[in-house]
Amino acid sequence: MKKDIILAGVGGQGILSIAAIIGYAALEDGLHLKQAEVHGMSQRGGDVQSHLRISDKEIASDLIAYSSADMIISVEPMESLRYLPFLKHDGWIITNTKPFINIVNYPDEAKVLAEIKKQPHNVAIDAETIASDLGSAKAANMVILGAASPYLDIDFEKLKNAIKAIFGKKGQDVVDLNINALESGRKFAQQSKQ
Amino acid sequence: MQKLLLLGDEAIAQGAIDAGISGIYAYPGTPSTEITEYVHASKEAKQKGIVASWTANEKTSAEAALGMSYAGKRAMVCMKHVGLNVAADPFINSSVTGANGGLIFVVADDPSMHSSQNEQDSRFFGKFAMIPILEPSNQQEAYDMVHYGFDLSEKFKIPVMLRITTRLAHSRSGVVRKPSREQNQNKLPENLRQFVLLPAIARKQYKDLLNNQPAFEKDSHNSGYNKYIDGKDKSMGIIACGLAYNYLMENYPDRVVPYPVLKLSQYPTPTELIRKIYNECDKILVLEDGYPIVEELLKGALSLGKEIKGRLDGSVPRDGELNPTIVAKALGMKVPDVKPIPELVAGRPPSLCKGCPHIDSFVALNEALEKWAKGRVFSDIGCYTLSALPPYESINTCVDMGASITMAKGAADAGMFPAVAVIGDSTFTHSGITGLLDAVNDKSNITVIILDNATTGMTGGQPSAALDKIEAICKGVGVEEDHIRVLKPLKKHHEENLAIMKEELEYNGVSVIIPRRECIQTLNKRMREKFKEKAKN
């Protein structure tokens, strides 16, 4: 088993919470992991990405080579496109559709969405709305992770356990919200597959 | 033992705690900051009484660590690459004094300049000081090398450099811990003149350093961190330094490279191992993150020997960090076509946070300077440097920490008016005070704006050494009390702030304006913690 994942977003959007859940579940599964993060300057509202690599064999590079990522998971639509050079030709792009606009020249939203839809394997999900309906927009990242989960090759129960372990400190309500978010995202992805 | 999932920086910090340090000293700087932050947050470190100190700058860090080493205990000092420029004096001279308790300089380079002004390679500095350098290829090695580095330091009574780069510093992987060892007892140097670099003593100490070079090299040969791995195809040999070894291996899924490989993670370079690969192979490819140091060494000034491939002949780009794809190309492998980035994707540079106090300061400053032509604002390094970008475009320089005040002074001396310096509170105590003293002594006509957000913002909100001290420092240095003006950068005070700025710009002499409001990020963090505390009680 080997999965190379690019996580994308804007500094401050918390892409590392997604990485933390996948990482926890992967370690539970006894897998190897390397995860290159962005700290420093770009965290101030700039574009940020993380290279997350999981494998049942020892991993060499901290960075993913071009054209070899299995998927891009993005919490922002335009950011999902920035890392296309890393994506395998048959790789998946799983992205939030809600734009984060902190620049004056943000492109036309419909055109961004059209570019995403051009990718042969894509899931575009309005994670904010789904999360808000469940109780809090803060759980949007878990909706996106849920949408990626059918393609992750990690046991879904293990992802849920990871949420319990990582959000446990914050109380049962937070755990439930995030698990619901995860399940909703997964359901969305499975339905859009059909 | 259980595996911990650690950033390279955190692996070094845990390594230091387990290897028996008594103190760690640092000034923050991406990508080195998380080392000291980890020790700060560690309960274990607290229980062990380990001193974890954010100092005023890298020079004071290095000297405090050297003092701890003098007293016989193990000390670590951490900085980003440009921090070593500031600490260069104690760094170079400590190679002549030598160490007593183990002493490691951790220096984090930033190839590709993710968060820096340049991509200087600290291995040059290590070579300059003639001390052993360790360059880990992964997180586990980073952890292990701390133990090893302290042993090396104490064996040869010499400071050791641990050189990492951004990629390793900020990448996470599993790390297995070693059993932890005790701290050293206090123990004075055997020779009480060891640290007295009077010429007569320094000459002798320096000879010792020179005489130790073969022993350092022998260690490089024998330590196991430098490894010769044979390969069948002798048409090329590959020297892979530090992290580059992983990028090489990434290109061979079964981890078998057809060519002989020299994995290089400890310097001085092991001549015998280099001779072996050079003699056995037709040509050599050198893979190193940073400057082409090993490559130049092999090539020589006249390139009289075998073909040496690397950054100098274009096999690898001349600048920027390595990655698996760059290495694949250097190996002559075919790399697949990449999907292009759609044209509509716009750049998203970092920007000041919404509600950042600096915004109000720059809005006022821009307006105060309206009647003069642009190009009169000397800035420094911090979040406020982002005001160089639209929509503010307020500042005209960013060179090195402290350079705002001194460059403004020089420009004022040249007759420029107004000459404005903009500097953050942490940068002011890092390197601004001495420049301010120069300006006061020469009665230079400058206006200094010290942006006091009560933290070291750019690197994630470490404490600022300037906290509650700025007015007293300015007064102490000799700035006239009437021309030290504190204001609150908020929209509602705009007119008032603007008036103060205009007044002080017109004043002929040194004036200091201190816009004071806490960084939004640290404020929010404090509020969240308070809220949590309340919820607990």
Ligand SMILES: Cc1ncc(C[n+]2csc(CCOP(=O)(O)OP(=O)(O)O)c2C)c(N)n1
């Ligand atoms: C010699 C050196 N050390 C460290 C750094 C990293 N660095 C850049 S800006 C900065 C913090 C500046 O803090 P402050 O002046 O208070 O400004 P703020 O970011 O809070 O606005 C640091 C530590 C550097 N660039 N150069």
Ligand code: SF4
């Ligand atoms: S971190 Fe603080 S100082 Fe830096 S931009 Fe944000 S609010 Fe301003």
